[in-house]
Amino acid sequence: MTGEAAGVVRLEAVAKSFGSVKALAGVDFTVDAGELIGLVGHNGAGKSTLMHILAGTLAPSAGRIVIGGTVRPDYSVATAQALGLRCVFQELSLCPNLTVAENTRVIHAGLTGIGWRRRAGALIGRKLDEIFPGHGIDPADVVQDLSIGRRQMVEVARAFTVTDEPLHLVILDEPTSSLDAHTAGQLLAHVRRAVAGGVSCILISHVLGEILDNADRVLIMRDGAVVAGGPAADYDRGRLVAAMGADHRRAAPPAASGKARGAAPERVRAATPQGGAGLLARAGEVIGLAGLAGHGQTEMLLRIFDGARRRIPGVEVRGRVALVAGDRQRDGVFPLWSIADNIAVGSIAALRRGLLISRRREEALAEQWRRAIGIRTPDMANNILTLSGGNQQKALFARALACDAPIILMDDPMRGVDVGTKLEVYDLIRAEARKGRTFVWYTTEIEELDHCDHVYVFRGGAVVADLGREELTEEKVIQSSFLEASQA
Numbered sequence: 001m002t003g004e005a006a007g008v009v010r011l012e013a014v015a016k017s018f019g020s021v022k023a024l025a026g027v028d029f030t031v032d033a034g035e036l037i038g039l040v041g042h043n044g045a046g047k048s049t050l051m052h053i054l055a056g057t058l059a060p061s062a063g064r065i066v067i068g069g070t071v072r073p074d075y076s077v078a079t080a081q082a083l084g085l086r087c088v089f090q091e092l093s094l095c096p097n098l099t100v101a102e103n104t105r106v107i108h109a110g111l112t113g114i115g116w117r118r119r120a121g122a123l124i125g126r127k128l129d130e131i132f133p134g135h136g137i138d139p140a141d142v143v144q145d146l147s148i149g150r151r152q153m154v155e156v157a158r159a160f161t162v163t164d165e166p167l168h169l170v171i172l173d174e175p176t177s178s179l180d181a182h183t184a185g186q187l188l189a190h191v192r193r194a195v196a197g198g199v200s201c202i203l204i205s206h207v208l209g210e211i212l213d214n215a216d217r218v219l220i221m222r223d224g225a226v227v228a229g230g231p232a233a234d235y236d237r238g239r240l241v242a243a244m245g246a247d248h249r250r251a252a253p254p255a256a257s258g259k260a261r262g263a264a265p266e267r268v269r270a271a272t273p274q275g276g277a278g279l280l281a282r283a284g285e286v287i288g289l290a291g292l293a294g295h296g297q298t299e300m301l302l303r304i305f306d307g308a309r310r311r312i313p314g315v316e317v318r319g320r321v322a323l324v325a326g327d328r329q330r331d332g333v334f335p336l337w338s339i340a341d342n343i344a345v346g347s348i349a350a351l352r353r354g355l356l357i358s359r360r361r362e363e364a365l366a367e368q369w370r371r372a373i374g375i376r377t378p379d380m381a382n383n384i385l386t387l388s389g390g391n392q393q394k395a396l397f398a399r400a401l402a403c404d405a406p407i408i409l410m411d412d413p414m415r416g417v418d419v420g421t422k423l424e425v426y427d428l429i430r431a432e433a434r435k436g437r438t439f440v441w442y443t444t445e446i447e448e449l450d451h452c453d454h455v456y457v458f459r460g461g462a463v464v465a466d467l468g469r470e471e472l473t474e475e476k477v478i479q480s481s482f483l484e485a486s487q488a
């Protein structure tokens, strides 16, 4: 294989069906060497399926994969690896019970013999240092002990490690979805450097700014097909969104109420574990938690969640709570259950008829939410894992909103949700808040803070800034995220 040909991947009329669902309806698409392609599309458009076909983890139902000018009928995970194709999966693929170094060995069969663990550790350690300076990850860390953001960093760094096999194409499926803005910036800068060095990348993202700022070329998928594409310079946000078939309207953040806080009853008052100033949330408020990932926001949500069930010093919670988990793989979905059961599990009391759960009521509830937030499936009785990642996340939202808890805790809940749906969910949150529900919302997307009435910025487990709607700016949030807690 020549160097030039090796960098070129072409898919010809690639199709894939899952039972009656046509995930890919005949996709043609070429990646040239040293090119950064931005791939966008609504939830369920077929992006991840396409990527799994390129990774060799799914076989196409029809069509051809051509690599370096050669048709590859025998395409498999091993072929992909040998030909220099790597994937960073949206549902992270690291083995949770192995260390970071051992997970690196998994994709480098050549790392054998005495001292392989040390060499694998050095390899991934160097790559982490290069991409994410100050990452705080030890190659000896066991993956399941790492936060979802750090797992995502390991997965990304591992994809860029090289031993004796070439590296030609890296496909990144929503690689920044669990990263804060600073870490996402480090990753994207690395991707640009890699592309400048001749590696090709396909970047799948729902954060359209990331695509427009970084890609050379964009491809837009809709309902299993590539429907548009061209130089990224020819596109802006509006054109991308229109081509995706999503609602074109820009989310209009609610106008600042101008009201001083204090009118509505208190629902949550929670100090940080060290006893420092914490947060206050009132009925009808949307409270944002911001700051760099892993600085105590998720812990705060869990403290409130626990505080609703038992006495925790410094935490007062008035009312039941529902939690939208951020790590859907680990804490969110019940993988053996149907979509309908996954939604209804939060509302069992309301669905009871005598001692039994009413199937009819459960189906009606699931159907109501399928329509409310557009969960794309032919049948809500299907297993939850048949949904695309973004659609699974929508089901978790539906679970929390369908139950009657007055307090909803959300741990970076929009991971992988497409732009059109996000706008609908923002509206839904506002509507529920107007009815008196309280939302405590940790987000890694700074833009989402526009939808909050009040924002607490976290650093090192402490609240370092307390910003009302009127004073909220991206600059202030970023500045305080980096300030030492003692300086704030």
Ligand SMILES: Nc1ncnc2c1ncn2[C@@H]1O[C@H](COP(=O)(O)OP(=O)(O)OP(=O)(O)O)[C@@H](O)[C@H]1O
Binding pocket: 018, 021, 022, 023, 041, 042, 043, 044, 045, 046, 047, 048, 049, 050, 090, 376, 377, 385, 386, 387, 388, 389, 390, 391, 416, 418
């Ligand atoms: N194992 C499966 N069984 C049945 N249907 C599936 C399976 N995997 C994917 N699908 C369906 O294929 C379609 C495409 O899904 P895919 O995950 O490729 O979408 P996507 O564009 O990556 O979406 P997202 O932005 O939410 O990640 C969806 O309708 C999904 O429900």
